[in-house]
Amino acid sequence: MNFRGLVPExxxxxxVQRGQRRQYRRGAVLLGQGETATAVIALTDGIVKVAQSARSGERVPLALRGAGEVLGEMGALLDHRRSATVTAVTACTGYVLPAHAFRGYLARHRLEGAVYRLAVERMQENENLHAALIRLSPRARVARVVGHLAAEVGTPDADGAVSVQLGMDREELAVMAAMSRSSVMAVLRDFHATGVLTLGRGRLVVNDSVALAELSEE
Known part of the structure; x- marks a missing residue:
């Protein structure tokens, strides 16, 4: 579920009509961690990566987001600084709206509750994912993370396969799965060999979603 799916068309x-259209090239930073939340972005095209810098300096990927999302909404609502950095995984198009205008927009359409509900659901989803990773086997951890990303930004084709533009290297994927890079790669190669998924540069294709779901419960 994203913002667009939660509100009336x-x-x-x-x-979108109230925002200023902006285009972002791949790798561009849309929002920076620690910045003042002066605006939100309604993403109409492309995929972005949300990541947080830890005190150790490690960059921790939190999520991928696609078209139909509103980025930076909680900082704008709570008047907090940005808690994460949002980077374009692909070329993106977004509509930028000042924070005060976004708050007025939510009030007019009576959408404050919808925004907070979406935020809470996302928080619970991430907590459940991380809690599950503690008890799962390495294969199930990777399957769970891949399935999570496919649900967020996967693009299905006519044959039922789901293409996922990762926008992250294997090291970042390993951080998401709470594993070492070598362990993640070993599992991914195994999934590739058995046909569950196909590995590509910066992307993967889930060929068998049912098998992936079964693997995530091992």
């Missing part, structure tokens, strides 16, 4: 159209 006319409310989404109103948001």
């Amino acid at each position: 006319e409310a989404w159209a109103d948001l």
Whole structure:
């Protein structure tokens, strides 16, 4: 579920109409951790990566987000600094709206509750994912993370395969799975060999979603 799927179509159209259209090249930073939350971005095309810098200096990927998302909304609502950095995984198009205008937009359409509900659901989803990783086997950990990313930004084709533009290297994927890079690669190669998924540069294709789901419960 994303913001667009949560609100009426006319409310989404109103948001886009009120924003200033911006295009972002691959690798561009849309929002920076620690910045003042002066605006939000309604993403209409492309995929972005949300990552957080830990005190150790390690960059921890949190999520991938696609078209239909609103980025930076909680900082704008709570008047907090950005808690994470958002980077374009692919070329993106977004509509930028000042924070005060976004708050007014939510009030007009009575969407404050929807925004907070989406935030809570996302928080619970991430907590459940991380809690599960503690008890799962390495194969199940990788399957769970890949399935999570496919659900967020996967693009299905006519044959039922789901293509996922990762926008992260194997090291970042390993951080998400709470594993070493070599362990993650060993599992991914095994999944590739058995046809569950196909590995590509910066992307993967889930060929068998049912098998992946079964693997995630091992």
